[in-house]
Amino acid sequence: MIKNNKISSNFIECPICESNSFAHLFKKNNEPFVKCNNCSLVLINPRLNYEKIKETYNDDYTRDYAKKAISKLRRSLQRVNKVKNQFITSGRWLDIGCSAGFVVKSAKESGFDAFGIDIEPWGINYGKRSLLLNNLVNGTIEAQNYPDNYFNVISLYDVIEHVPDLNLLVKELKRILGENGVIHIITPDIGHWGVSKTLSDWKEIKPSEHLYYFTKLTLKKLFNKHGLDIVKTDFSFKTSLKAYIQHSDG
Numbered sequence: 001m002i003k004n005n006k007i008s009s010n011f012i013e014c015p016i017c018e019s020n021s022f023a024h025l026f027k028k029n030n031e032p033f034v035k036c037n038n039c040s041l042v043l044i045n046p047r048l049n050y051e052k053i054k055e056t057y058n059d060d061y062t063r064d065y066a067k068k069a070i071s072k073l074r075r076s077l078q079r080v081n082k083v084k085n086q087f088i089t090s091g092r093w094l095d096i097g098c099s100a101g102f103v104v105k106s107a108k109e110s111g112f113d114a115f116g117i118d119i120e121p122w123g124i125n126y127g128k129r130s131l132l133l134n135n136l137v138n139g140t141i142e143a144q145n146y147p148d149n150y151f152n153v154i155s156l157y158d159v160i161e162h163v164p165d166l167n168l169l170v171k172e173l174k175r176i177l178g179e180n181g182v183i184h185i186i187t188p189d190i191g192h193w194g195v196s197k198t199l200s201d202w203k204e205i206k207p208s209e210h211l212y213y214f215t216k217l218t219l220k221k222l223f224n225k226h227g228l229d230i231v232k233t234d235f236s237f238k239t240s241l242k243a244y245i246q247h248s249d250g
């Protein structure tokens, strides 16, 4: 957790439309939640600098996750099957923010050549040791130098709302996604009918952790900027956005 009170924070321009004009919504844990006056993206701004954000993650989070292995595996398999039944049945699958590797394991067992990456090392070590997965790496995707058009499926489950530099990520997704490949994203949906009327009470409002709160429209705008587009969304009873994204120029 954050130990000292003197925390440096950064003001950022809107990562989608580059506007500098925001409407204040509320503060939680002293962090300002704002809405872009141009494209309507909701985000924390200014926000803690990245090193401070990283300190808010700790191993306990992943350890708790590993304890719930059976239910996590079941859910991972359901997600893999969604992609398999609607888009692609084989090829290379990359799970970004893979944690202990449950999605990687499920994709592998479903016939994919599956890879996982996470910035947090504990989950990676757990996955290698306990799930016997070899294709897990600790680091950022930009540092891996994957070949162009390499992956048939790229999944980001509960990940994109945490990423410090969205444009860097999406640009890299565009580059490494195969010609007819699909990106499967699950992220909290601030446009969902189930979101609390008092927005600050919504369970997904997490200072420092969830940096952005997308609607289908703001997520679409972000990907459109980089030559990608949402081709389908799945219905969700929970306040989640479940989107499938492909090259818009292919």
Ligand SMILES: [Zn+2]
Pocket: 014, 015, 016, 017, 018, 019, 036, 037, 038, 039, 040, 041
């Ligand atoms: Zn904007």
